Amino acid sequence: MTNSYVSSKGVSRKGGTFARRNLIIAAPLLPLLAYLGFFFFWPMFAVVVDSLKNNDHQWSFINFTTIAQKPYSTAFQNSILLGALSALFASIPGAIFAYIIEVRGSERLKGFVTSLSGVLANTGGVPLAFMFIATFGAQGSAIKILKALGVDLYSGGFTLFSFSGIVFVYLYFQIPLMVIIFSPALHSIRSEWRDAAKNLGATPKKFWTTVGIPLLFPSFAASFLLLFASGFAAYATARAMTVGNIALVPLVIGTLVDGNVQVDQANIGKSLAVGMVLISALAMIPYLIIQHRARRWQQ
Amino acid sequence: MAAMRNRLSFALPLTLAVASLFIFLPFGSSAEFSFRSYSQDGKLMHSLAPYRWIVEQPEFLSHLLLSFKIALFAVIFTAILVVPSVAWLHLKAQLFRPLVELITLLPLVIPVVALSIGVQTAFPDWLQSTEYELPLMYVVLALPFTFRILDNGLQAIPLKTISEAARGLGASWIATIFYVIAPVMRRAVAGAFFLTFALSLGEFTLTSLLHWDTFPTWVTSVSQQNIIGAIALSVFSLTFAFLVVFFASLSSSRSKKRMDATE
Amino acid sequence: MKSGTLELAGISRRFGQTVALDNLNLTIGAGELVALLGPSGCGKTTALRIVAGLERSDAGTVALKGRDVTNLSAHLRNMGMVFQSYSLFPNLSAVENVEFGLKMRKVERASRRKTALELLELVGLDTQSKRFPHQLSGGQQQRVALARALAIQPEVLLLDEPLSALDAQVRTNLREEIRRLQISLGTTTLFVTHDQEEAMAISDRVGVMSNGHLEQIDTPDVLYNNPASTFVANFVGTMNHIPAEQQGDLVSIFGKSIRVKNSNGISGSISVLVRPESIEVSRAAGSGNAKVITRSFLGASSQIICQTPDGAVIQALMPSHESGDLHPGEDVTLNVTLNEVLVSHV
Numbered sequence: 001m002t003n004s005y006v007s008s009k010g011v012s013r014k015g016g017t018f019a020r021r022n023l024i025i026a027a028p029l030l031p032l033l034a035y036l037g038f039f040f041f042w043p044m045f046a047v048v049v050d051s052l053k054n055n056d057h058q059w060s061f062i063n064f065t066t067i068a069q070k071p072y073s074t075a076f077q078n079s080i081l082l083g084a085l086s087a088l089f090a091s092i093p094g095a096i097f098a099y100i101i102e103v104r105g106s107e108r109l110k111g112f113v114t115s116l117s118g119v120l121a122n123t124g125g126v127p128l129a130f131m132f133i134a135t136f137g138a139q140g141s142a143i144k145i146l147k148a149l150g151v152d153l154y155s156g157g158f159t160l161f162s163f164s165g166i167v168f169v170y171l172y173f174q175i176p177l178m179v180i181i182f183s184p185a186l187h188s189i190r191s192e193w194r195d196a197a198k199n200l201g202a203t204p205k206k207f208w209t210t211v212g213i214p215l216l217f218p219s220f221a222a223s224f225l226l227l228f229a230s231g232f233a234a235y236a237t238a239r240a241m242t243v244g245n246i247a248l249v250p251l252v253i254g255t256l257v258d259g260n261v262q263v264d265q266a267n268i269g270k271s272l273a274v275g276m277v278l279i280s281a282l283a284m285i286p287y288l289i290i291q292h293r294a295r296r297w298q299q
Numbered sequence: 300m301a302a303m304r305n306r307l308s309f310a311l312p313l314t315l316a317v318a319s320l321f322i323f324l325p326f327g328s329s330a331e332f333s334f335r336s337y338s339q340d341g342k343l344m345h346s347l348a349p350y351r352w353i354v355e356q357p358e359f360l361s362h363l364l365l366s367f368k369i370a371l372f373a374v375i376f377t378a379i380l381v382v383p384s385v386a387w388l389h390l391k392a393q394l395f396r397p398l399v400e401l402i403t404l405l406p407l408v409i410p411v412v413a414l415s416i417g418v419q420t421a422f423p424d425w426l427q428s429t430e431y432e433l434p435l436m437y438v439v440l441a442l443p444f445t446f447r448i449l450d451n452g453l454q455a456i457p458l459k460t461i462s463e464a465a466r467g468l469g470a471s472w473i474a475t476i477f478y479v480i481a482p483v484m485r486r487a488v489a490g491a492f493f494l495t496f497a498l499s500l501g502e503f504t505l506t507s508l509l510h511w512d513t514f515p516t517w518v519t520s521v522s523q524q525n526i527i528g529a530i531a532l533s534v535f536s537l538t539f540a541f542l543v544v545f546f547a548s549l550s551s552s553r554s555k556k557r558m559d560a561t562e
Numbered sequence: 563m564k565s566g567t568l569e570l571a572g573i574s575r576r577f578g579q580t581v582a583l584d585n586l587n588l589t590i591g592a593g594e595l596v597a598l599l600g601p602s603g604c605g606k607t608t609a610l611r612i613v614a615g616l617e618r619s620d621a622g623t624v625a626l627k628g629r630d631v632t633n634l635s636a637h638l639r640n641m642g643m644v645f646q647s648y649s650l651f652p653n654l655s656a657v658e659n660v661e662f663g664l665k666m667r668k669v670e671r672a673s674r675r676k677t678a679l680e681l682l683e684l685v686g687l688d689t690q691s692k693r694f695p696h697q698l699s700g701g702q703q704q705r706v707a708l709a710r711a712l713a714i715q716p717e718v719l720l721l722d723e724p725l726s727a728l729d730a731q732v733r734t735n736l737r738e739e740i741r742r743l744q745i746s747l748g749t750t751t752l753f754v755t756h757d758q759e760e761a762m763a764i765s766d767r768v769g770v771m772s773n774g775h776l777e778q779i780d781t782p783d784v785l786y787n788n789p790a791s792t793f794v795a796n797f798v799g800t801m802n803h804i805p806a807e808q809q810g811d812l813v814s815i816f817g818k819s820i821r822v823k824n825s826n827g828i829s830g831s832i833s834v835l836v837r838p839e840s841i842e843v844s845r846a847a848g849s850g851n852a853k854v855i856t857r858s859f860l861g862a863s864s865q866i867i868c869q870t871p872d873g874a875v876i877q878a879l880m881p882s883h884e885s886g887d888l889h890p891g892e893d894v895t896l897n898v899t900l901n902e903v904l905v906s907h908v
Contacts, residue, residue: 025392029399032384040406040439043417050420097314104311115544119537120322125503126518127533131325134332134530141328172325192649195616196707198636199643200714201666210662214653233410236503240519250412250504257419257508270420273413284408 044277051271063271072268075247076275078163082248083232086170091224094178101179102186114183117176125236132169132241163246169237174227181226185219185294222290225283233280249276326537333531349531358517365430366514370499372434374492377445380438382488385449386480389458396450403446406439414439415508430511437499444498445491452487493547497540565592565717565750566627568613573622575608582608584774586622593748595741596779597761599797600771606754607722609771613752614720615639626717637666642711643720647727649707650695656706657682657691663714681709684743701732708740712747719744719751725760737764758798762786770794786837792906795835802841802876803833803906813905816851816895821902832905834898838879842897843868843888850893852876857888868894
């Protein structure tokens with residue numbers, strides 16, 4: 001009856017203008033998505049495809065069965081261990097440090113700590129490794145000081161280029177990273193909760209066990225996961241610090257890429273990469289989920 | 300009840316002391332190391348010689364400039380691609396925001412090493428033979444962070460409303476972008492650019508695995524011939540990075556104070 | 563547990579250079595609801611937090627039922643506190659929040675759960691007991707916070723602007739509920755707010771504070787009709803300040819000579835303090851003594867703003883049915899319907 005005033009396209013929600021309107025809204029986002037498609041998804045897709053091909057370019061799982069055995073499995077074990085240990089030894093001191101700064105630091109101090117943590121967390125790699133060689137290497141300053149004090153670390157076969165040496169060096173960007181990602185969670189512990197708990201008869205310890213730690217635990221776990229992924233996947237520092245004595249997945253991939261490749265190992269590097277992605281995803285996806293959920297009450 | 304107040308007041312100084320030791324011992328050691336040189340007869344001296352040596356290297360400037368160029372282009376590409384997309388997302392396409400946010404987080408999940416392999420496998424030869432493939436990739440690497448910075452920066456601003464107000468007052472789209480949208484995004488955009496630039500300057504993994512030679516990779520190669528020089532470079536980079544970030548945070552807190560005061 | 567008297571004596575506190583509280587003395591009788599009213603920064607919240615033990619005073623004492631609690635730690639004071647917002651523990655459900663204080667006092671599980679549910683029923687939220695704070699509305703959250711504070715059977719109930727973050731309608735309903743509960747439980751209550759309507763509506767007495775001082779503390783009626791200072795006069799309700807000349811003990815205003823209540827006998831220029839409801843506006847027979855600027859219909863009453871020839875702007879409040887046909891620009895006659903007035907000596 002009144003349809004003469006309604007356009008032929010109508011206001012139907014089943015397709016028609018609704019979908020078309022959404023398309024118009026989404027259109028300007030296509031460049032970004034296309035860019036990601038080309039520069040991100042396609043390379044990863046290509047790697048997965050190639051990893052499933054053997055040297056004769058036929059579909060095969062041979063690459064994956066190969067990397068499941070030594071020496072590649074050792075590399076995976078080492079990398080996972082490295083990620084886990086550096087995460088473990090960084091998360092707790094990092095959390096405590098972040099807490100003390102958050103609760104007792106002035107605004108200026110907090111800003112300073114944030115800047116410094118930002119720089120250190122992103123230093124990884126070359127400057128960091130060299131910094132450690134300068135300090136704890138055979139000619140390092142700390143070694144000289146210790147020698148002067150009568151302690152010769154190197155006499156006992158100590159070397160910076162050991163597994164524990166690398167874990168220690170990794171702490172230098174893992175702890176700042178922890179401070180950066182965990183501080184927001186600490187920041188969101190409202191003073192009202194602490195006051196209310198105090199008012200209701202809770203000692204500080206009781207507050208933390210009944211309210212504080214339960215609230216912080218998901219973020220802590222998420223931070224741990226991020227640290228693990230960070231330690232697992234780090235390349236630059238490991239590259240600068242090892243002399244080829246420790247097998248780590250990123251390094252193995254590096255050597256395969258550097259051209260010292262036997263022809264029949266062409267696609268091993270790609271399956272290694274896929275393996276890295278799977279392990280990294282295993283840590284990062286829960287991390288992202290937890291962070292997303294935690295943001296709700298942290299707002 | 301004075302005891303109640305003072306119970307943990309030693310915690311902060313103690314923590315800061317430990318942290319300072321943790322940070323400045325290696326850094327100080329590196330600094331000391333970086334000034335070392337050996338005289339003709341093998342005696343240890345300290346001087347600016349290593350730093351002078353670095354600056355005198357012809358490759359120092361060429362590599363530094365190359366890294367700067369790459370970083371600059373990474374910023375330009377981010378400006379062209381990411382900034383308008385986030386602005387549009389907030390302006391008209393809020394519906395898609397959660398989905399896009401999720402997509403931008405994916406580069407975090409993939410290790411850079413794996414991505415490097417991907418690039419090597421997938422990209423056509425013409426693309427792999429130009430150094431511009433680096434800034435193009437850096438946009439992807441930085442995306443989780445740049446998106447978050449821009450997105451957070453726009454959360455607090457009713458972009459849609461103020462743009463509609465401007466349009467209602469007769470502003471063309473260009474004028475709206477210039478007078479309303481851009482100023483409001485300024486700080487977030489600066490932050491995103493800064494992050495992209497810093498990330499690009501220091502990026503090692505992708506560069507090295509794709510066999511390019513930028514400043515960070517050059518520093519590594521220097522270490523083969525002159526470890527002191529390499530360390531001097533590292534000290535220099537770290538100090539420089541820290542100073543920049545420090546002064547950036549100072550000025551942002553100062554301008555924030557000014558903004559708060561005008562309310 | 564029967565509530566007792568709360569006494570603050572000589573409480574002073576400064577933050578750096580700023581004086582937050584200056585020698586505050588206040589006594590709240592058993593079962594009384596006293597409001598501390600004032601603008602931001604007047605010290606009312608600081609005073610409340612000192613009573614709660616969440617802040618320390620530089621000087622002075624806090625006594626409960628005659629017992630000095632000044633140095634007693636906050637978690638031992640047995641006072642229930644409700645904060646402005648966001649004070650419910652987000653990881654605990656409503657009923658778990660309410661029983662928190664009982665859990666701290668080691669009340670056994672079944673018993674504390676029962677008490678908590680009873681209190682939730684008291685505030686009308688027993689059906690939401692399993693919900694978490696983020697699933698509750700602002701008003702519901704504050705009701706849970708109230709139940710939580712009452713669960714420990716506190717000797718004193720402390721409310722720190724509990725309604726400020728809520729919508730107007732919710733605010734009105736919740737303040738009535740708070741008052742009803744307070745009366746039925748007989749809990750001594752200290753209520754801090756910047757909303758004078760709220761304070762006046764539910765309190766036994768209201769203390770008006772400014773810059774760390776208690777300007778006046780009285781029942782709402784006395785406060786409204788006999789403000790001790792210009793600050794109180796302006797803060798509580800609306801007050802007109804009409805310039806006039808005082809002669810001896812009288813002041814001449816709108817052609818009438820009225821006695822000055824707080825006269826000091828000296829003649830001179832003063833401001834007459836008159837509430838809007840004591841000003842009568844009627845259509846002028848001739849040119850009148852003022853012109854109508856605006857008329858706002860507020861339902862039962864209407865607010866009429868007028869201006870006198872010498873520029874004074876005067877607010878009047880009249881029943882709508884008596885002021886129905888007054889409109890802007892009209893000449894009117896203003897009249898003060900009081901026998902005696904307060905003045906302020908400028």
